[in-house]
Amino acid sequence: MKIVHPRRIVGSNAERTRLHNRQVVLGHVRERQPIGRAEIARISGLSTQAVSNIIAELEEDGFIVEAGRQSAGRGLPVLQYRLNGDGAAALGIEVRPDAMFGALVNLAGETLFTTREALPKNDPKTVADVARRIRTVALHGRNAEKQDILGAGVVMPGPFGKVGISGAGQTALHGWEETDPVALFEDALDMAVVVENDATAAAVAERVRGVASGLRTFCFIYFGAGLGLGVVNDGEVQRGAFGNAGEIGHVIVMPGGRQCACGNKGCLETYASRISVRSKLACAGVEIDSATDIEKLYEAGNPHLMEWIGEAAGPLSQAIGMIENLFDPETVILGGAMPDEVLDHLIGALHLPGGSVAAREGRVSPRVQRGACGRLTAALGGAALVIHDTITPRIAAKT
Template sequence: MPSPTSSTRSRTKNPGSQSALRHLNQQRIIDCLRSGPSTQAELARQTGLSTATVSNIVKIMQDEGTVSTEPTTSSGRRALNVRLNGNGIVAVGIDFGRRHLRVVLASLGYHVIAEESVLLPLGHHADEGIAAAVALLDRLLEQSGVQRSALVGAGVGIPGPIDRRTGTVAQGAILPEWVGINILEHLEETLKIPVFVDNDANLGALSEVTWGPHGGICNLMFLKIGSGIGAGLILNGAPYYGSVGVTGEIGHATIHEHGLVCRCGNRGCLETIASTTTMIELLSRGENYPLAPGDIVRNALAKDPATLRVVDDAGLAVGRALGNVANLINPEVIVIGGPLAVLGELLLTPVRRGLIRHAVPVIGESTTLTMSSLGERAEALGAAALVFQHAGIRAP
C-alpha cells in the first residue's frame, strides 16, 4: 500500500529484501498462532518454512516480546511450545482534533486494551496537543499495566492534509496553528517510538476495512463530517494518497459559486454549508450559549424543526458532492463518520437523496451508503491499524 508519512525512508521495505522476507515469514507464523499455541515443528509444517527459519524468527519475536515459549513434549519428544503474548505487541492510536484528543492502546489481535478522550482548548498549538497526548498515553500505560517496551509504534491522525514530501501539516488544516510543523519529528522526539502520521479521514477509511464491518471491500470512501469535511479513499484495496498526499479534500468542493467565503479562499465550499461549525453558527443565533456538536445531535433526535432543517440542508449538499465523487471513482461503499454519525437516517436520508440526484443512475443505485459503526473512535482505531500494517501484521 502507498505509505503515509513515516520518520525514515528505510521503513518502506524493498519487497525483495531480507527484511521484507523476514516480516512476511513472521506474519505467516503470527497467522498460525492466532488459532492457539503451536510447537516450532508444527509451525514449520503449517507455514512450509524450515525448522531453522522458524526457530530464528521465534527467537526474534521472543526478544521483542511478541511471543513466549515453554518446553513441552510432542510425539514423545522434547519440543518448544510457542504462544502469542496478548499485550506483548501494542500499537498506539492518537487522534488529534480541533477540540479533542483521543488515545487508544490496541493489542496484536486488534483488541482495544485502553482508551480515553479529553478536550483540548480551541486554537491550541502543536506543543500543547503533543504534551497532552504524551500525558494521556502515560496514564493509559499505567492504568492498563502495559510496559512501554511493548509499544511497536504510534499512529497519529491530523484533521488536515499532510505533505508527504516534507512530513509537515499543509495549508488547509482545521488546526491552522499546526501548519508547517513537522508533527512526525516532534512526536518521535517525545515518544521515543516509531511514529506514522496521516490525515484523519484516511485513517477513518482504514479503520472501516480493518476494525469495521467492511473488510474485503476494495473500493470504499470514508467521509468525516466535523469542524471540517474530508474524505479517505480505499481504491483497489489500498489507501489512495495521490501525488503529494493531499487527497479527499471534498470539503472544498464548490457547491454554491456565490456562497460564503471559505477559509481556503474560495466561495461556497461544502464546508461553508455542511460542517458542524457552520451548523453551530446557524443554530446558535438567539441562544444564550454556543452550541456543540452534541447539541445538534440531541436537538435533532428531539425533532427540533430548526435543527432538522439545518441537518437536511447539510445532508443534501453532502450528497451532491458525493455524487460527483461517486461518478469519478464508483465506490462500492460510502461510510459517513464524525460526531453526527449517531443521527443515522436523519442525516443519511438527505445525503442519499443528494447522491442519487447528482450521480449517474446506475452508480447512485449501486453505491451502499452507511454510517460508521465505530463512531468517534474510528480515526484513533485507524491510527493503531496503521502501526500494525507497518509492522507487517494484518487484521484477523
C-alpha cells in the same frame, strides 16, 4: 461485465527484506487464521523452511500463538497458528483544534483505553504536553515492557504543508508552519510515530474493526474539525503526492454559493459538516460545543437541526456521486464526530444520483452506510495505522 482482480501477497527468499517476509507471514495469519505453515508457504511463495523460521520469531515475540491441530487427510494433524491479540499494542492520538483524543489498541484491534483532553490552545508546545500526558495515562498500570508498544499514530486535520487552503477557519491548527510533527511527537511520546490526516486514519479504523472489515476498496467521509475523505484502494490507503488527498470539504458543490474560509464559494464543508451545523444553529441563537450537544438537540427534535439535515443532504448526495465515479468503491462510509442518529437520518435523506457506477444490480454492500467506530474513529485509526503497517507488507520494487 464484472472485472475481478485477485490479490496474492507474494514473498521472497532472497531479494526482499526479512521485514517484508515477516509482514507477509503475519498478514496471512491475520487474514486466514487459524492457518498452518505449509499453507502460508503455498500462498506466499516462501519456502516452508523460511516460513518456519519466521513463525518461530513471531512466536518468540508474542505476535502469534498456536491454535491447535487440524487434520489434513493422511499424516499427522497440521499445527495451526493465530494472531495473539495481547502480544502488542499501539497508541492512537487525534489532534483537533479544541481537543485531543487518545486510544490504546491491541494487535487484534480491540480497544484497551480511550480518553479525551480539552485543548486550551493548539500550538505545538501545548499539543506536545497534552500528548505526553495521554501517553502516561494510557500506559499506566500496563504490565508490559516498552517494546510491546509498537508505536503511535498521530492524527491531525489537513492539509499538510503550505497550500491554497491552509489555515482555513475553524479547522486550522495554528503555529505549525515551521514544525516537523513527526519529530515533535517522537520526542514527546518517546516512541516511533506515524502522522496521518484524520480521514485516512478513520478509514483504516473501519477496515480493522468496523463496517469495512473484509472490504478492499472503499471511501470514508469523516466529520471531524472539517470534512475529509479517506480512500482505501485494494487494501492500501491513498495519500496523494504530499499527503493531502481527500480534502473533500473544499470541493465546490454549489458554484457561487456560501463563502468558505479557504477563499472559495460553495465548498461542501459550508453545507455538510460540523462547521455548517454550528453556523446554522448559531443563527437561531443555539450554541453547541460538542457532538453531545448535537445529539441532545436531535433527541429533542430541534427544528433548526432537522432543517440543516435537509439542506445538507443535497450537496452531500452530489459529492458522494462524484466520489463513486472517481474511485469506484465498494461502499461509501460516513462517520466521525457526529452522533450516530444524525448520520443515520442524513443517510436516509440522501438522493443519490442514478448516473453513477455504483448504481448497479447485485450490490453486496449499500452505496452509503454509517461507520461503526463512533466519535473516536480517528484516534482508533491512528493506532490501527501502526498495526496495519506492522502486519501489511508493502509492494516491493522490482530489482
